[in-house]
Amino acid sequence: MEQLTLKPISKVSGSITLPGSKSLSNRILLLAALAEGTTEVHNLLDSDDIRHMLGALAQMGVSVTLNADKTVATVHGCAGQLKTPEEVLFLGNAGTAYRPLTAVLAATPGRFELIGEPRMEERPIGHLVDAMTTLGANIQYLKSTDYPPLLIEGKKITGGQVDIDGSISSQFLTALLMAAPLFTGDTHIRIKGELVSKPYIDITIGVMAQFGVEVVNDNYQSFTVKGLQQYKSPDRIMVEGDASSASYFIAAAAISGGEIEINGVGKQSVQGDIGFANVMEQVGANVEWFDEKLIVRKGKLTGVDIDANAIPDAAMTLATVALFAKGPTAIRNIYNWRVKETDRLAAMATELRKVGAQVTEGHDFIEINPPTTIKLTDIDTYNDHRIAMCFAMVAVGGHEIIINDPGCTAKTFPTFFNVLESISTY
Ligand SMILES: O=C(O)C1=C[C@@H](OP(=O)(O)O)[C@@H](O)[C@H](O)C1
Ligand SMILES: C=C(OP(=O)(O)O)C(=O)O
Numbered sequence: 276m277e278q279l280t281l282k283p284i285s286k287v288s289g290s291i292t293l294p295g296s297k298s299l300s301n302r303i304l305l306l307a308a309l310a311e312g313t314t315e316v317h318n319l320l321d322s323d324d325i326r327h328m329l330g331a332l333a334q335m336g337v338s339v340t341l342n343a344d345k346t347v348a349t350v351h352g353c354a355g356q357l358k359t360p361e362e363v364l365f366l367g368n369a370g371t372a373y374r375p376l377t378a379v380l381a382a383t384p385g386r387f388e389l390i391g392e393p394r395m396e397e398r399p400i401g402h403l404v405d406a407m408t409t410l411g412a413n414i415q416y417l418k419s420t421d422y423p424p425l426l427i428e429g430k431k432i433t434g435g436q437v438d439i440d441g442s443i444s445s446q447f448l449t450a451l452l453m454a455a456p457l458f459t460g461d462t463h464i465r466i467k468g469e470l471v472s473k474p475y476i477d478i479t480i481g482v483m484a485q486f487g488v489e490v491v492n493d494n495y496q497s498f499t500v501k502g503l504q505q506y507k508s509p510d511r512i513m514v515e516g517d518a519s520s521a522s523y524f525i526a527a528a529a530i531s532g533g534e535i536e537i538n539g540v541g542k543q544s545v546q547g548d549i550g551f552a553n554v555m556e557q558v559g560a561n562v563e564w565f566d567e568k569l570i571v572r573k574g575k576l577t578g579v580d581i582d583a584n585a586i587p588d589a590a591m592t593l594a595t596v597a598l599f600a601k602g603p604t605a606i607r608n609i610y611n612w613r614v615k616e617t618d619r620l621a622a623m624a625t626e627l628r629k630v631g632a633q634v635t636e637g638h639d640f641i642e643i644n645p646p647t648t649i650k651l652t653d654i655d656t657y658n659d660h661r662i663a664m665c666f667a668m669v670a671v672g673g674h675e676i677i678i679n680d681p682g683c684t685a686k687t688f689p690t691f692f693n694v695l696e697s698i699s700t701y
Pocket of ligand 2: 370371
């Protein structure tokens with residue numbers, strides 16, 4: 276296994292430009308593929324999750340050309356006419372590819388087998404399959420009930436009234452919303468349970484609007500989408516920087532001495548994870564807000580007690596910021612950390628203890644007491660990009676750390692360690 280030893284960093288300072296948002300990139304690619312017309316997508320993310328979406332679209336006959344660095348894509352929309360692929364669709368561990376494609380392909384005539392990495396087979400999808408089945412879809416589980424892989428016999432879906440459980444993942448509702456315009460009648464969706472990760476629904480509704488489709492959102496309790504609508508290309512669309520990826524640099528500036536200019540997200544961001552910058556202000560960081568950039572400086576950091584349900588991805592970064600804050604940090608209402616790239620509650624607790632923190636791992640929360648001295652150790656990353664990136668904060672805090680399998684950042688941020696290096700002084 277590859278290992279990366281990060282030397283103690285004495286200061287981070289300088290300017291970075293974020294790669295495009297994963298959540299926006301995959302939504303935009305899918306809707307551009309389904310749309311009528313050609314869409315030029317700028318600042319597309321080049322990472323594993325996006326490659327899986329692009330690969331699947333190509334297998335279904337969508338023509339996409341990429342520029343040399345794969346950040347500009349020209350997508351020739353198929354006006355809803357996806358072809359039946361000859362081979363299975365392998366979607367890695369990309370939730371933003373697997374979930375929306377499940378709903379869209381269930382409403383697309385043809386036969387589709389959706390597979391993924393071993394971890395994808397442990398990530399639940401039953402709530403989405405249940406909702407689609409209520410609407411008449413034909414989706415079969417190929418291994419275990421409620422989990423991928425799936426066999427989908429796509430067919431016309433008429434829409435109607437449907438309930439969906441929103442308590443485990445917002446991606447199921449995102450998937451249903453994105454597929455609903457393809458149904459032949461109107462769809463009225465009611466949320467069962469508490470809807471988690473709500474800001475991602477705003478991203479979905481926003482991107483659908485850019486492709487000409489309106490969603491009526493009644494206070495995140497019910498949603499209405501008209502049937503038989505054609506997505507329309509906006510011709511040109513820009514992907515804003517990834518707000519979850521920004522969290523590592525916001526945290527780095529807050530922990531270390533220098534000043535970091537983070538280009539690509541700011542006051543205007545449509546991504547909920549921008550809220551991490553507000554959380555870091557509460558922790559004590561000095562954040563200067565611009566429309567599309569942030570400048571972050573160090574502050575006197577104090578632990579906080581927050582409900583992180585709206586920012587599940589960026590909140591992981593707070594768990595390693597906690598190592599350098601005064602007093603305990605509690606991150607609450609994050610049960611679904613357990614069903615992401617790994618069981619993130621268990622993994623973070625284990626790895627934080629290895630560096631010396633005292634950690635309480637609850638059913639849906641984690642509480643971290645910073646250590647008096649940070650221990651040199653290697654960090655297991657569990658094929659989870661965010662664990663690798665979070666624990667880089669230990670080096671930013673001035674302590675050597677070894678990251679096992681650093682290549683796992685390829686899921687969303689393949690150049691992460693190079694970007695960090697570019698602003699680091701040792
Ligand atoms: O819709 C999206 O783009 C995402 C939604 C969130 O998942 P959940 O809704 O499962 O929390 C988030 O963790 C994931 O990285 C991306
Ligand atoms: C949970 C994540 O990914 P996915 O889109 O596969 O759910 C993540 O990127 O942290």
